[in-house]
Amino acid sequence: xxxxxxxxxxxxxxxxxxxxxxxxxxxxxxxxxxxxxxxxxxxxxxxxxxxxxxxxxxxxxxxxxxxxxxxxxxxxxxxxxxxxxxxxxxxxxxxxxxxxxxxxxxxxxxxxxxxxxxxxxxxxxxxxxxxxxxxxxxxxxxxxxxxxxxxxxxxxxxxxxxxxxxxxxxxxxxxxxxxxxxxxxxxxxxxxxxxxxxxxxxxxxxxxxxxxxxxxxxxxxxxxxxxxxxxxxxxxxxxxxxxxxxxxxxxxxxxxxxxxxxxxxxxxxxxxxxxxxxxxxxxxxxxxxxxxxxxxxxxxxxxxxxxxxxxxxxxxxxxxxxxxxxxxxxxxxxxxxxxxxxxxxxxxxxxxxxxxxxxxxxxxxxxxxxxxxxxxxxxxxxxxxxxxxxxxxxxxxxxxxxxxxxxxxxxxxxxxxxxxxxxxxxxxxxxxxxxxxxxxxxxxxxxxxxxxxxxxxxxxxxxxxxxxxxxxxxxxxxxxxxxxxxxxxxxxxxxxxxxxxxxxxxxxxxxxxxxxxxxxxxxxxxxxxxxxxxxxxxxxxxxxxxxxxxxxxxxxxxxxxxxxxxxxxxxxxxxxxxxxxxxxxxxxxxxxxxxxxxxxxxxxxxxxxxxxxxxxxxxxxxxxxxxxxxxxxxxxxxxxxxxxxxxxxxxxxxxxxxxxxxxxxxxxxxxxxxxxxxxxxxxxxxxxxxxxxxxxxxxxx
Numbered sequence: 090x091x092x093x094x095x096x097x098x099x100x101x102x103x104x105x106x107x108x109x110x111x112x113x114x115x116x117x118x119x120x121x122x123x124x125x126x127x128x129x130x131x132x133x134x135x136x137x138x139x140x141x142x143x144x145x146x147x148x149x150x151x152x153x154x155x156x157x158x159x160x161x162x163x164x165x166x167x168x169x170x171x172x173x174x175x176x177x178x179x180x181x182x183x184x185x186x187x188x189x190x191x192x193x194x195x196x197x198x199x200x201x202x203x204x205x206x207x208x209x210x211x212x213x214x215x216x217x218x219x220x221x222x223x224x225x226x227x228x229x230x231x232x233x234x235x236x237x238x239x240x241x242x243x244x245x246x247x248x249x250x251x252x253x254x255x256x257x258x259x260x261x262x263x264x265x266x267x268x269x270x271x272x273x274x275x276x277x278x279x280x281x282x283x284x285x286x287x288x289x290x291x292x293x294x295x296x297x298x299x300x301x302x303x304x305x306x307x308x309x310x311x312x313x314x315x316x317x318x319x320x321x322x323x324x325x326x327x328x329x330x331x332x333x334x335x336x337x338x339x340x341x342x343x344x345x346x347x348x349x350x351x352x353x354x355x356x357x358x359x360x361x362x363x364x365x366x367x368x369x370x371x372x373x374x375x376x377x378x379x380x381x382x383x384x385x386x387x388x389x390x391x392x393x394x395x396x397x398x399x400x401x402x403x404x405x406x407x408x409x410x411x412x413x414x415x416x417x418x419x420x421x422x423x424x425x426x427x428x429x430x431x432x433x434x435x436x437x438x439x440x441x442x443x444x445x446x447x448x449x450x451x452x453x454x455x456x457x458x459x460x461x462x463x464x465x466x467x468x469x470x471x472x473x474x475x476x477x478x479x480x481x482x483x484x485x486x487x488x489x490x491x492x493x494x495x496x497x498x499x500x501x502x503x504x505x506x507x508x509x510x511x512x513x514x515x516x517x518x519x520x521x522x523x524x525x526x527x528x529x530x531x532x533x534x535x536x537x538x539x540x541x542x543x544x545x546x547x548x549x550x551x552x553x554x555x556x557x558x559x560x561x562x563x564x565x566x567x568x569x570x571x572x573x574x575x576x577x578x579x580x581x582x583x584x585x586x587x588x589x590x591x592x593x594x595x596x597x598x599x600x601x602x603x604x605x606x607x608x609x610x611x612x613x614x615x616x617x618x619x620x621x622x623x624x625x626x627x628x629x630x631x632x633x634x635x636x637x638x639x640x641x642x643x644x645x646x647x648x649x650x651x652x653x654x655x656x657x658x659x660x661x662x663x664x665x666x667x668x669x670x671x672x673x674x675x676x677x678x679x680x681x682x683x684x685x686x687x688x689x690x691x692x693x694x695x696x697x698x699x700x701x702x703x704x705x706x707x708x709x710x711x712x713x714x715x716x717x718x719x720x721x722x723x724x725x726x727x728x729x730x731x732x733x734x735x736x737x738x739x740x741x742x743x744x745x746x747x748x749x750x751x752x753x754x755x756x757x758x759x760x761x762x763x764x765x766x767x768x769x770x771x772x773x774x775x776x777x778x779x780x781x782x783x784x785x786x787x788x789x790x
Contacts, residue, residue, distance in 0.1 A: 106177040109169045110184045111135045118157060125623075127153050131161070135169050143172050145723050179293065214307040224300035233287060238294040285442055362397070372612075373419035379405045387603070400428045402763045411443050412575075415463045423576060423612070441582070441631075443468065445573035448580035452608065476544045479534045482514070509560050532668040533686040540648050545589040567591075570601075571634035572627040577610045577622050585639045593642035594651070597658050651736045665740065666691060695740050701731040702744065 093100045093107055100107075111132065119128040131151065134146025153159040166173035171182065193216050197208040198401035232239065255265040292298060368378035386396075408420025427437060439644045443465050450464030474481050553561055568584045568591065584591075610623075621628065649656055668688035705728035712721060735741050 107168070108174065108178055109164075111169065111182040113184070114169055118160075122154050124154065127157055129428040131157075136171055138172050140172055143170060176291075179291070210307070210310070217303045217305070217307065221300065221303040224296060224303060227296045228300060232296055234290065234294055235296060235299050238290070242290075362401075370419060372421055372422050373414070374404070374408075375419055376405055376408050377418070379420075396431055398515075399431060400425075401426055403434075410467055411439070411465055412446050413463060413465070415461045419613070441482065441573040442575035444582065445575040445578045445580045449575075449578040449608075452580075471514060474514055475510075475547045477538075478542045478544075479538060480531055480670065508557065510556060529668075529686055533688070535689055536666050536668055536686070546592050547590065555739075565638065566634070569634045570637045570639065572632050574624055574631060575611055579604075579607045579624055588639065588642055589645055591641070594645040595655050596642065597655050606651050642647055651741055657741065660740065691738070695735065695738065695743075698731040698734045698740075699743060702728055702735065704733070726754055 092098055093105070095101075099105070114135070115132050117129045118131055119125060127150065130146060130149050134143055134150060137143040137146055147158060147161070150161065161169075167175065171178065171180070177258050187399075193212050194209060197205050200208060227235070234242070253267040255267075257263040257265060287478075362382055364374060364378050364382075368375045379401050383398050383405075386398060389398060404420055404425065407424050408414075410415070412421070412424065414421070423621060428434065447464045447468060450462055453459055453468075454462040569582065571582055573580045573582050581601050583598065583601055587595070589595050607627075609623075641782075666688045668686045708724055709728065712724075732741075732744065735743060
């Protein structure tokens with residue numbers, strides 16, 4: 090700081106600009122105010138590039154802790170805010186860019202002075218040579234920007250494809266950009282108006298500047314006999330500055346940034362092996378490394394090796410089936426400490442963790458910008474096969490020997506008392522005549538699905554009694570209402586929303602609330618919090634889960650009526666059709682491959698029935714007393730037909746039953762149906778008689 094502020098030292102503005110490290114400042118705020126949430130809000134506010142997001146973040150900081158807001162406002166905003174920086178940071182928010190150079194000097198700090206100087210000299214020289222050759226290569230290839238900048242520009246152009254640009258004054262460069270997905274506005278303006286984006290990139294990122302940074306060369310150190318005589322004063326150490334014996338005490342003020350991981354690698358301790366740097370991607374381990382190093386069980390010679398292979402198998406199971414990520418090829422090492430003590434594995438509720446992972450990933454998959462899904466999808470697939478007849482596969486060969494010509498019934502794959510229920514889907518085969526239309530067909534079949542095509546109670550007593558005891562223990566917990574917790578994920582289990590799977594009548598459930606803050610927590614970024622502390626309220630509810638169990642309801646059998654109160658409530662809050670109304674079929678298919686979904690037809694039919702019902706209802710309410718009975722009966726029949734059509738297709742909730750219907754015109758007093766039919770018959774005969782009389786009159790004339 091003294092060198093930075095020294096006048097004439099070359100480190101004052103405009104030659105250099107002093108800025109604060111965002112990470113260090115966030116750590117200081119956390120130390121002063123003891124709030125991890127405040128720290129995270131400060132980080133997002135300091136890194137905001139738009140003024141409106143910065144102001145919104147400052148308001149949130151003020152609501153969390155007014156003293157913290159006053160402290161931040163007392164510091165010049167240009168020192169710590171990215172949007173007030175003026176571009177002098179070049180997007181650099183921490184001191185990592187300078188501290189990462191320590192990697193060049195790794196393992197030299199404890200060497201003697203001469204060896205330390207030599208190691209520093211040769212390592213820095215190799216560092217310069219490597220980057221100088223890389224810069225020369227890019228210049229010879231005609232590249233304008235460095236590799237990272239080129240990748241960033243390509244990423245911005247890809248994101249900008251979703252933006253909409255409106256030009257107001259091209260000469261002044263005045264445009265309006267409506268963002269879609271992503272937030273890189275400049276790339277879309279350049280693309281839409283055929284403007285080169287190179288003129289808006291700082292020359293600091295060019296390959297020429299990159300090469301200039303490493304242009305200087307180091308010269309080899311000659312033998313000492315070739316050195317020039319030293320004629321300057323000889324440097325001697327000051328004896329009074331010698332360090333005393335023993336390790337010196339540090340005077341540094343330590344905080345959370347000084348915390349270090351344990352010296353013993355958890356992967357080496359738990360799995361008994363050390364993976365290479367290529368096998369680890371951040372905090373994830375490649376499954377291929379586990380497969381290659383632990384597939385041979387013939388060399389197990391001790392209990393320790395056996396435990397290591399068991400842990401490796403469980404870790405592989407987590408990454409491949411229970412907690413897979415979107416790649417499906419890695420497993421997070423966050424689960425590894427849970428496997429250290431194999432005797433305590435049974436104390437962990439793995440099933441609730443798997444459900445929490447599935448629920449959270451299904452929630453993420455509903456977002457518009459999400460194109461892939463992670464989580465235990467095999468569990469979701471088995472759930473669908475168990476309950477939904479659409480897309481259900483057929484068994485092609487049995488697990489146990491069967492007689493020739495005998496069909497393989499569903500469930501014949503399960504070995505009684507040994508296998509879980511999902512094993513009955515072993516050795517099955519599913520397919521479509523044209524896989525290119527699979528999604529279109531499945532969506533349309535789901536739209537047309539009726540109640541009989543869904544298995545509402547899959548776990549009948551006859552099915553449960555053949556399962557392994559481990560699958561049916563703690564059945565009382567199947568109906569608990571409790572939060573499901575898996576590290577950062579907290580999702581609620583609401584069995585009261587699907588009581589028909591237990592054979593009970595379905596009632597309108599109580600509306601549950603899910604904290605939006607919990608859905609915003611993820612493992613991305615630099616996370617140093619404690620999930621146990623963060624989720625202590627949810628953990629307390631989980632431990633007390635047996636106090637909130639869904640009470641058994643009345644037995645249910647048959648089909649649910651469209652006029653049932655639950656059915657009307659559910660239809661009013663759900664989406665009846667999942668196929669987009671604009672769904673079309675690729676024109677590249679042959680004529681016999683065309684398939685047209687019925688979603689648009691269903692929507693048109695619903696609208697037509699609504700128009701018919703509303704029109705006929707209004708006609709009946711305003712009908713005069715002298716209208717012929719046949720005409721009135723026809724209008725009433727049209728109204729009833731449209732009403733029945735809406736109710737039978739699950740759209741009866743569109744009609745407001747709360748308003749009383751207007752009474753029928755009191756022209757006729759129908760005591761019973763026979764009397765009404767008699768009057769209609771008489772009027773019909775009178776009409777036929779008058780028509781015959783008119784025909785006879787015409788013939789006479």
